[in-house]
Amino acid sequence: MTDLAAQELQIRKHQEVPMLELRSVSASYGPYRALFNVSFSIPQGSAMALVGSNGAGKSTLARVVSGLVPISDGQVLFDGVDISNFSAVQIARLGVLHITEGRSIFSTLTVEDNLVLSFKKLLGRRESKEALEAAYIGFPWLRKRRKQIAGTLSGGEQRMLSLAKVFAFSPKLLVADELSFGLAPIVVEEVFQLLERIKLNGITLMIIEQHLDKLLQLADILGLLKKGEIVDYGPLETLKSKLIQL
Numbered sequence: 001m002t003d004l005a006a007q008e009l010q011i012r013k014h015q016e017v018p019m020l021e022l023r024s025v026s027a028s029y030g031p032y033r034a035l036f037n038v039s040f041s042i043p044q045g046s047a048m049a050l051v052g053s054n055g056a057g058k059s060t061l062a063r064v065v066s067g068l069v070p071i072s073d074g075q076v077l078f079d080g081v082d083i084s085n086f087s088a089v090q091i092a093r094l095g096v097l098h099i100t101e102g103r104s105i106f107s108t109l110t111v112e113d114n115l116v117l118s119f120k121k122l123l124g125r126r127e128s129k130e131a132l133e134a135a136y137i138g139f140p141w142l143r144k145r146r147k148q149i150a151g152t153l154s155g156g157e158q159r160m161l162s163l164a165k166v167f168a169f170s171p172k173l174l175v176a177d178e179l180s181f182g183l184a185p186i187v188v189e190e191v192f193q194l195l196e197r198i199k200l201n202g203i204t205l206m207i208i209e210q211h212l213d214k215l216l217q218l219a220d221i222l223g224l225l226k227k228g229e230i231v232d233y234g235p236l237e238t239l240k241s242k243l244i245q246l
C-alpha cells in the first residue's frame with residue numbers, strides 16, 4: 001500500500017468511528033430502572049436531537065453520557081474509547097461538556113468565580129487563565145459583568161454563562177439539556193443561534209429541547225425516547241412524521 005493510500009484509509013477509519021456510541025445501555029436509580037437497552041450512535045460533527053415526554057429518561061441519558069449516572073449494563077464509547085467505567089471528571093477531560101438541566105451555575109458566586117471554578121476542576125492554573133480569556137472573547141458582555149453575583153443574572157444570561165464554557169473548553173461533544181427552558185422567545189432564538197455556531201465549529205451535539213421546531217432545524221439525527229427505551233432512531237428526515245405522535 002502506498003503512503004497516500006494508507007493515509008486515506010486512516011482518515012476513513014477515523015471518520016467511521018462515531019463520536020458517541022451507546023450499546024444496549026441500562027441504568028437505574030436504586031431499584032427504579034430508568035433506561036432499558038438504549039443503543040444509538042452520533043457521527044462526528046453531527047447533531048442528535050433527543051426527544052420524549054416528561055420522565056422519559058432524557059436527562060438520565062445525558063447524565064449517563066457524562067458519567068453522572070453509572071450504567072448497570074451495556075457500553076458507552078466516546079470517540080472509540082470505552083468510557084463505561086470512567087468518572088465524570090475523566091469523561092469531561094476527554095472532551096465531553098454537559099450543560100445540565102436547570103441553572104447549572106453557582107448562584108451565590110460572581111460570574112468570574114463561576115467560570116474559574118469550573119475551569120479549575122479540569123484545567124491547570126495557566127490553562128484556566130487562558131480558558132477565562134477565551135470565554136470573555138466569546139462573550140464580551142461577560143467581562144463587563146464579571147463581578148456580578150451569578151444568581152442576579154437574568155435566566156437567559158445564566159444559560160449563556162453555562163454556554164460560555166464551550167468556548168473555553170472546546171469540547172468534542174456538547175450535551176445540552178433543555179438550555180432554553182423558561183426563556184423568552186428572543187433569548188431562545190439567541191441560544192439556538194449559538195448552538196448553530198457551535199455546530200459549525202465541528203463540535204458534535206446531543207441536544208434535549210422542548211422547542212421542536214428549532215431543534216429540527218439544527219439536528220441531523222433524531223432519537224425518540226419512551227419510558228426509558230429508544231423507540232425510534234435515525235436520520236431526521238425519515239422520522240419527522242413520528243414527532244406528531246408525541
Ligand SMILES: Nc1ncnc2c1ncn2[C@@H]1O[C@H](COP(=O)(O)OP(=O)(O)OP(=O)(O)O)[C@@H](O)[C@H]1O
Binds near residue numbers: 054058101
Ligand atoms: N435522582 C433520581 N432518583 C430516582 N429517580 C429518578 C432520579 N432522577 C430521575 N428519576 C426518575 O427517572 C425517570 C426519568 O427521569 P429523567 O429526569 O431522565 O426524565 P426526562 O425525560 O429528562 O424528563 P423531563 O422532560 O421532565 O426533564 C423519571 O421517572 C424520574 O422520576
Ligand SMILES: [Mg+2]
Binds near residue numbers: 058059101177
Ligand atoms: Mg429532563
